[in-house]
Each structure stands twice: as C-alpha cells, then as structure tokens.
Amino acid sequence: MTGKQYAVVLRSPGIGGWFAVLICQRFPVAMAPLALVFLGHAVTGSYAVGALLGGGHALAEAAAAGPLGRRFDVRPTPRETASVLGVEAAAFAALAAFAPVLPVAGLFALAAVGGAISSGAHGGLRALLVRVVPAERRVPALSLESTVSTTVWAIAPALVAVLAVLDARLPVLAMALLAGAGALAGLRLRDPGPPPVTARAGLWRLGWPAMVYDGAVMFGFGAVTLALPVLLTGFGARADLAGPVLTGCTLAGIAGALAYGARAWKGTPLAHAMLLATGIALAIGSAALVPSLGPAVALLALAGLCLTPALTARAVALQDRLPRSQWAAGFSGMYAAGGLGYGAAGLAVAWLLERTGAQAAIGLCALAGAVPALGSSALEVRSTARVPAEYGSGG
Structure with missing residues (x-):
C-alpha cells in the first residue's frame, strides 16, 4: 500500500475540521519566536528584550505542556480546545494592542501566558487523531500530522517577516486571529469522548x-x-x-x-x-x-x-x-x-x-x-x- 493509506485517513469522519484546527493551533506557536523578537525590539529598541519574550514563551510552553495535556485526557476535546485557544487569542491580542504602553514584565507575562495556555493542545489534538482514525491507519495519520506541522514551521517565519515589515505588532495580531479561528473551529471537532480514566501512576x-x-x-x-x-x-x-x-x-x-x-x-x-x-x-x-x-x-x-x-x-x-x-x-x-x-x-x-x-x-x-x-x-x-x-x- 502506498498513497491509499493517506486516502483512508483523509476519508475519516471529521478529519477536515481536525486539520483546520491543527493549522490554526500550530501557526501561532511557529510564528512566536520571530514575532516576539520583532515586537520586543519595536517597543523597547532592544533585541535582548525580544529574545527574552521568545524565551519566556518557549519555556512556559515546555513547562505547561504535560499538565495541560492531561486536561485533554479527562475533558471533551472540543470544549478544551476552544477554551485554551480562546485564552491564547486573548493573550496575544492584548500583547499586540497594549505592547507600546506595557512594562517589560507585562510583555513577558502575556508572552508566557500565550505559550503556556495552549501547550497541551499539541498532545490533545494528536490523541484525538489516533482515536478517530482506524487503528491500523495511525502511522499514516501521524505522518500526515507531522507533515502539516513541519510545513507550518517552514512557512511561519516568512509570514512573520512579511507582516513585520508593515508593523511589528501585526504578526502577533495574526497569531491572535489564528488562535481565535482555531477556538471557533475547535467547537466543531468530532470527538468520540474522552476514554475511561485509568490510574495515572x-x-x-x-x-x-x-x-x-x-x-x-x-x-x-x-x-x-x-x-x-x-x-x-x-x-x-x-x-x-x-x-x-x-x-x-x-x-x-x-x-x-x-x-x-x-x-x-x-x-x-x-x-x-x-x-x-x-x-x-x-x-x-x-x-x-x-x-x-x-x-x-x-x-x-x-x-x-x-x-x-x-x-x-x-x-x-x-x-x-x-x-x-x-x-x-x-x-x-x-x-x-x-x-x-x-x-x-x-x-x-x-x-x-x-x-x-x-x-x-x-x-x-x-x-x-x-x-x-x-x-x-x-x-x-x-x-x-x-x-x-x-x-x-x-x-
């Protein structure tokens, strides 16, 4: 079997909506490192501040991913996805709107919230994917997911660079809009429901x-x-x-x-x-x-x-x-x-x-x-x- 593996995955019920949410969730993460560097420099004149914002976003994401991923194991994925992407959208919208008047600590806090809050969605969406596709197609399904994610990471820096030429806040605003679109699309995810909870040990x-x-x-x-x-x-x-x-x-x-x-x-x-x-x-x-x-x-x-x-x-x-x-x-x-x-x-x-x-x-x-x-x-x-x-x- 060759491309037929992918055809079966793409015919799975609800898979189109799942990929739409995936793209909306991945783009803000992939845009953040460069976008936050540009934003920090634009509002403070220091690339070091921009690097601090990017580092805070990444560290908060890494620290929160495990605990917040656990929430997707015990809550319906549509509701959890909509919630976390909605908060992420609000954090980045506030960062874009108020960056010129916020102190560095405020900028850092919003960047960290934007990184942490949706960090569990990576694992949550992947877990949903392997629940909804046929069990024997999980490898091509995860390969498609990896392909889409890698493509997003390849495109995102160029998108940031184009938007930042116009205004350094535009990439962060675009991140907010994409996260918001993902929150709305997340409500329509097809989810068989979280599985019975087992011991966590x-x-x-x-x-x-x-x-x-x-x-x-x-x-x-x-x-x-x-x-x-x-x-x-x-x-x-x-x-x-x-x-x-x-x-x-x-x-x-x-x-x-x-x-x-x-x-x-x-x-x-x-x-x-x-x-x-x-x-x-x-x-x-x-x-x-x-x-x-x-x-x-x-x-x-x-x-x-x-x-x-x-x-x-x-x-x-x-x-x-x-x-x-x-x-x-x-x-x-x-x-x-x-x-x-x-x-x-x-x-x-x-x-x-x-x-x-x-x-x-x-x-x-x-x-x-x-x-x-x-x-x-x-x-x-x-x-x-x-x-x-x-x-x-x-x-």
Whole structure:
C-alpha cells in the first residue's frame, strides 16, 4: 500500500475540521519566536528584550505542556480546545494592542501566558487523531500530522517577516486571529469522548524513555540549526545561506514523513525510531567531519529526511505503551521534552562554538544526543521483552 493509506485517513469522519484546527493551533506557536523578537525590539529598541519574550514563551510552553495535556485526557476535546485557544487569542491580542504602553514584565507575562495556555493542545489534538482514525491507519495519520506541522514551521517565519515589515505588532495580531479561528473551529471537532480514566501512576514510568528520546534527538538536530551560520562561514560560504539549507532539511523531513506513512514497514515502531535516530546521528556526525560544504549540506539534508519520521515512529511506540486515557499527556510530554532539548542545544552550542568551532560543536552535540536517545529506547526494549505490553494501540 502506498498513497491509499493517506486516502483512508483523509476519508475519516471529521478529519477536515481536525486539520483546520491543527493549522490554526500550530501557526501561532511557529510564528512566536520571530514575532516576539520583532515586537520586543519595536517597543523597547532592544533585541535582548525580544529574545527574552521568545524565551519566556518557549519555556512556559515546555513547562505547561504535560499538565495541560492531561486536561485533554479527562475533558471533551472540543470544549478544551476552544477554551485554551480562546485564552491564547486573548493573550496575544492584548500583547499586540497594549505592547507600546506595557512594562517589560507585562510583555513577558502575556508572552508566557500565550505559550503556556495552549501547550497541551499539541498532545490533545494528536490523541484525538489516533482515536478517530482506524487503528491500523495511525502511522499514516501521524505522518500526515507531522507533515502539516513541519510545513507550518517552514512557512511561519516568512509570514512573520512579511507582516513585520508593515508593523511589528501585526504578526502577533495574526497569531491572535489564528488562535481565535482555531477556538471557533475547535467547537466543531468530532470527538468520540474522552476514554475511561485509568490510574495515572504508570504515565511517567512508561513514558520517560520516549520523552528522553525526543529531547535528545532535538538536542542533536537543534545544534545543527543554531551552529549552521558559523559552519557555513567556516567553509567560506555566506552565513545567510543557512535559510535555504534549513529549508532543504525541512523539505527532506516532509518527504521522509510521507514515505514513512505511505506503507507498512517491517519491525516495530520502536525499532524504526532507533534505526532513524542512528541515521540522524551518523549523518550529523559525518557532516562534522567532511572537509567541504557540498557533502556537509547533503548529510544535513539526510538527517532532516530521518528526523520527522523518527519522531513519528517514537510517538507511535509511546502510544502502544500507554492507555487511551493518557495519550494526550504522553504526547504533550514528548512535545515538551523536544522543546527542552532544543533549548539545551542553544546553551551547549553557545558554549562550544568559541572553544571547538562549529563542526566539532555539531559533532559533539550529535553524539551527546544519540547516547540517551538510543540508551533509553534500549531500556524500553528490555522492559517490554520482560513484560508484555499493558495496553496496546487501543484503536
């Protein structure tokens, strides 16, 4: 089976409305880092304040994703989606309207609220998706979700840049409008209802290897993103070529996600995730060793090709481990871990660049990410070999 997998998913009842909400939820998150930098600079004259707002948004999102994802496990998804996206819309609308007169603390608080309040929606919408599509189509369904999310992340910075030319507050206003549209569309989501609540004690015990995996993989790949301009200049190229190179990695990731979901692959999703994580580490590590630009860029594109399906496969493996009533919290925990891993990569790269250079920094971060990603997954393989899976995919 190839594209027929996707056709079945797209014919699932209510899936069109689900994708509409997904897009409205993802765009504000993807626009926020650059939009908040521009806004902070416009109203204070300082890019440092803009970075502070972006950092506050990201940290609040990471901190709140797990607890707020849990709300989607015990409440109807339409009502919860509408509530959190409505508050997010209000926070960003207030930020756009009152930014010129607010103190930095006020700007930071609104940016943090906008990041935190809807952070559980990532896992909540993913959990809803795997509840409403046929159980045997969850891999193509999650591949489509990853494809849409990756596409949004590719488009969002360009949209912010275009709007900011007119007024630095316009991107934040657009974020508010998109979140508001998502809140209205969320009320129309088709939801079979939250599953029966089970004991919560096993969530972190069962889910921590997947969360370590996402954090570690994003640590390794985040180092590429953050060190790429310096890497390019080291090869004698212009730093602004980082944009096209990262776009190429994004397109490769979309292709990888679609290829992964288009057919059934031998082995378990956990085995797929481990194989793909190995491919990412080898590609990035090799890019840190080659002596010329062309092969390095090709290897980074190969890492991008593996990245999106790797995260998809790991999400499917986690779903197999958790009961239905913990899917949203588990997916949200993975999302938060990925954000923390990316943020940690920024700190590591900042420290390593001046001491080792870009290629060594990228290689060391790739190795540092691969070890916990593969080690935690190996421990999960051992535990599942000893104890049969408790819950299965659950449909």
